[in-house]
Amino acid sequence: MASKTAAKDIITLRGSAAIVSEFFGYAANSILYNRAVYPEESFARVKKYGLPMLLTKDEGVKSFISNLNAQLSEWLEAGKLQRVVLVIMSMNTGEVLERWNFSIETDNEVVEKGVSREKSDKEIMREIQAIMRQIASSITYLPCLDEQCVFDVLAYTDTDVAVPFTWMESSDAKLIANPQMVKLHSFDTKIHKVNTLVSYKNDEEELDDEE
Amino acid sequence: MMLRTPVPKRARPIEPAPIIESPPTGSDHHRQLAIYEDPPSADPARREPSHEPLQQSEHMLCTYQCRQMVKADFLDALSNAEKQVQDYQSQLAELSDNFRKADEERKTFREKLSYAEQELAAAKGREQALHDQLLKEVNDSHERLKKELESSAKLQTKLENEQNLRKKAESTAASAEDKARELEAKLGHISQSIEKEKKQLNNELVHLKRDSKFSISKITVDLEKMEFRAQSSEKEVELLRKQQEDLQSKFSQCLHQKSELEKKLTSLSFEDDSPKESDILVKHLQEELRNYESEVREARKLKSAHENIELIKEKLLEEKSRRERAELQLPKLHEYEFKINELEDELSAWKLMIQDIPGVSCRDDIRLRISALQKEVIDNLKKLGDVNAHLKQMEVILDKTQLDKQKTETEAVLAKEKADRLEAEVKRMNVMLSAVSEERNVLKTAIEDFKSKNEQAGGNASSSIMQIQELGSSILEREPYIKELEGDLFAQKEINAHQRDEIKSLHDRLNSEARRVKSLERENDRLRSEIFLLESKIGHGDFSAANTKVLRMVNTLAVGNDAKQTIEALQSELQRTKEKLQALEEYKSQSGNSGKMVDSYMSGKVAQLKEQIATLEKREERYKTVFADRISVFRRACCELFGYKIVMDERQRPNGIPVTRFTLQSIYAMNDDEKLEFEYESGNTNIVENSYTSTSEISQQVDIFVRKMNSIPAFTANLTVESFNRRTLS
Numbered sequence: 001m002a003s004k005t006a007a008k009d010i011i012t013l014r015g016s017a018a019i020v021s022e023f024f025g026y027a028a029n030s031i032l033y034n035r036a037v038y039p040e041e042s043f044a045r046v047k048k049y050g051l052p053m054l055l056t057k058d059e060g061v062k063s064f065i066s067n068l069n070a071q072l073s074e075w076l077e078a079g080k081l082q083r084v085v086l087v088i089m090s091m092n093t094g095e096v097l098e099r100w101n102f103s104i105e106t107d108n109e110v111v112e113k114g115v116s117r118e119k120s121d122k123e124i125m126r127e128i129q130a131i132m133r134q135i136a137s138s139i140t141y142l143p144c145l146d147e148q149c150v151f152d153v154l155a156y157t158d159t160d161v162a163v164p165f166t167w168m169e170s171s172d173a174k175l176i177a178n179p180q181m182v183k184l185h186s187f188d189t190k191i192h193k194v195n196t197l198v199s200y201k202n203d204e205e206e207l208d209d210e211e
Numbered sequence: 212m213m214l215r216t217p218v219p220k221r222a223r224p225i226e227p228a229p230i231i232e233s234p235p236t237g238s239d240h241h242r243q244l245a246i247y248e249d250p251p252s253a254d255p256a257r258r259e260p261s262h263e264p265l266q267q268s269e270h271m272l273c274t275y276q277c278r279q280m281v282k283a284d285f286l287d288a289l290s291n292a293e294k295q296v297q298d299y300q301s302q303l304a305e306l307s308d309n310f311r312k313a314d315e316e317r318k319t320f321r322e323k324l325s326y327a328e329q330e331l332a333a334a335k336g337r338e339q340a341l342h343d344q345l346l347k348e349v350n351d352s353h354e355r356l357k358k359e360l361e362s363s364a365k366l367q368t369k370l371e372n373e374q375n376l377r378k379k380a381e382s383t384a385a386s387a388e389d390k391a392r393e394l395e396a397k398l399g400h401i402s403q404s405i406e407k408e409k410k411q412l413n414n415e416l417v418h419l420k421r422d423s424k425f426s427i428s429k430i431t432v433d434l435e436k437m438e439f440r441a442q443s444s445e446k447e448v449e450l451l452r453k454q455q456e457d458l459q460s461k462f463s464q465c466l467h468q469k470s471e472l473e474k475k476l477t478s479l480s481f482e483d484d485s486p487k488e489s490d491i492l493v494k495h496l497q498e499e500l501r502n503y504e505s506e507v508r509e510a511r512k513l514k515s516a517h518e519n520i521e522l523i524k525e526k527l528l529e530e531k532s533r534r535e536r537a538e539l540q541l542p543k544l545h546e547y548e549f550k551i552n553e554l555e556d557e558l559s560a561w562k563l564m565i566q567d568i569p570g571v572s573c574r575d576d577i578r579l580r581i582s583a584l585q586k587e588v589i590d591n592l593k594k595l596g597d598v599n600a601h602l603k604q605m606e607v608i609l610d611k612t613q614l615d616k617q618k619t620e621t622e623a624v625l626a627k628e629k630a631d632r633l634e635a636e637v638k639r640m641n642v643m644l645s646a647v648s649e650e651r652n653v654l655k656t657a658i659e660d661f662k663s664k665n666e667q668a669g670g671n672a673s674s675s676i677m678q679i680q681e682l683g684s685s686i687l688e689r690e691p692y693i694k695e696l697e698g699d700l701f702a703q704k705e706i707n708a709h710q711r712d713e714i715k716s717l718h719d720r721l722n723s724e725a726r727r728v729k730s731l732e733r734e735n736d737r738l739r740s741e742i743f744l745l746e747s748k749i750g751h752g753d754f755s756a757a758n759t760k761v762l763r764m765v766n767t768l769a770v771g772n773d774a775k776q777t778i779e780a781l782q783s784e785l786q787r788t789k790e791k792l793q794a795l796e797e798y799k800s801q802s803g804n805s806g807k808m809v810d811s812y813m814s815g816k817v818a819q820l821k822e823q824i825a826t827l828e829k830r831e832e833r834y835k836t837v838f839a840d841r842i843s844v845f846r847r848a849c850c851e852l853f854g855y856k857i858v859m860d861e862r863q864r865p866n867g868i869p870v871t872r873f874t875l876q877s878i879y880a881m882n883d884d885e886k887l888e889f890e891y892e893s894g895n896t897n898i899v900e901n902s903y904t905s906t907s908e909i910s911q912q913v914d915i916f917v918r919k920m921n922s923i924p925a926f927t928a929n930l931t932v933e934s935f936n937r938r939t940l941s
Contacts, residue, residue: 153763153764156761159756161760170763175751
């Protein structure tokens, strides 16, 4: 939806929603690979954002993420989406080990009036690339996930949003008590601003328990 | 105001010759009739318009007509003079009016002057006040500058202190980090060594387990062998018992026979025929008895010996196995000792290291110490961050104060310039004032002179008129100057008012800016704390239920996987059952109506087979017992025929090849150690060395008969003969 002008590109609401939902899909795949939720051999290498990105070959996970992206894109175009959280939990105990938080700030003027904004595509890609690099390097400070893990996705929306058929309202926000938090970079399409933050279970508590 | 009066004449000097002068138009001229005489000097330059009628009068002399003419002329001149006088009078009146007006104007001007003087004085006072205010402001700004300089100096000292603190904190943090890194490296090494040791110990454990399993398996095999041997020995014992019983029965029979024979003998003692045969029979029987008795004794001995042998064998085997185990583990012992020494050395080194580390007394304290150090490092880093943030705030405040200082300095400079300008203006005004006052004085003196002149001269209208004219001209000259002064005054007033307003506005701006800066700083702190709180909330995942709801996509992955697995399992089960069903149906279709018969046939067949199995098992048992009997007979026969008790044993070599071992013991052996062992493998019989065969005598025989002549029977026969000879001799 962005047409190239001399220095800046025109970004419409639909285009921005597509960019953000696509980013979330690739980020989710990157997190699942880096945190070893699924085995390495189940991922295939593709080129995106100027980086070699890994996408799952598992049909189930693929369809799950594609359905998720479609719904997120719809909510983003309506300006109803506030936050998307990818939760990693232990398969055996169900304990929440990590929360990857993507908070979204929407320019309501664009949603209400349908105006467009201008920003260079290259600039947006550069910002997303920085976030992907940070996700890849997060394994240096995040604790090792020694046990088998599963993932889930939560969407924080406005209260007037109609719950789709494949979704359900959840009373459990899958929180972590006394988490450690690391704020990552953010990217801005001038219509949607996405801030990334990862919170994980405090390692010191485990050491204290062992002691 | 245009005056109609002509230019005032100068009073001519009184000439010696009387000159008739016609009355000029001016009122000041005295008209006198005089005889015409040619003037001494007709100076056309001195001719004035007033002199022209004079000349005309001079021309009208000496004749009556001339006199009449002169009269007429005189009358004309008089009338003219009168007219002129009237004119002059009117002019005088006008002049007096003008003078009055001028006087009034002078008065007004004087009033204006006084007003201007008052205003000047007020302006002066205001200027003085402004000057004082400016001076005060300059002093205040100086004081503020000083204070700000002092505060900036204090802030700079604080900055330096904070920087020093930060450097100290950074250095301590760096040293703590280095320590932590060193400790981590040490921990890593320790953990690696511990892991290595663990691996080694695990390997050793595995080896030991394998060894133990092997030993256990060996022991079980030995046990089985022992059991088999025990069973075989039990069987032998039973056989021996049977033999013994047989022998006992035979013995009893023999005794019975003996008794009968003795009876017969006693009965036959009366008969003398063939005593020798009976003696021989008796002897034979006695010999047989003795033989039987000896056999019985031997059997008993054999039995006890056999039992002892078995016990000794078991003990031997146990000892052998223990010895083998001990021999196997001997090298390991050395390794373990070496490892123990190494571990002890390492332990001592670690203990020394632990002693070097402060606050650590044992191994568990290391982790605590490291965690404490890590916490300290994190706290120090946090403090560093706080100090940095505080530093940055102080730097921002410093920059702001410097900017304010610069602003105040510029304002002070501007105020100084304004003050200088005002001072210059004031000086100018003073100068103007002095000039105006001088002019006023001049005017005053002129007015006084004019007044005095008026008082003195009375009707001297011309002089007063001249003075008035002079005053008027001087007033006219001064009017633009006065206007200029008024304009300057007005401008100065406006400038002062403007400057006052500017100063006020600057003050207000300064105060408002300072208040704004403080409010902005407070808001900044508040916003920072809010941002921190919000970020922590976002990280924690909190949300407001009034604005937000949490939706979750139904995770079909796990469900799908479970369902897939169950589906797959069910499908496989289905397939199997289908196949079974198909087979059954096929079988049923093939069998058709004879299904029932097949079932009965099958059951009959099963019963038959079971019966067959039972008969076969019974037959097998019978065969076993028969075989055991026959083999025992065979053994006994062999023993009796060849003089060796043979024990057959199945063993396995270390390479897994089964080997049959025969243990031979001569019936003439002196003790139980005299045994020969042979191994039979695929048709080849080899002698096995033991303690008996390694003796010099036996080894010689082995060398001769077995190795050289390759004849084991010769060796055994030779040994039997030698042991028989030894026995009989002993």
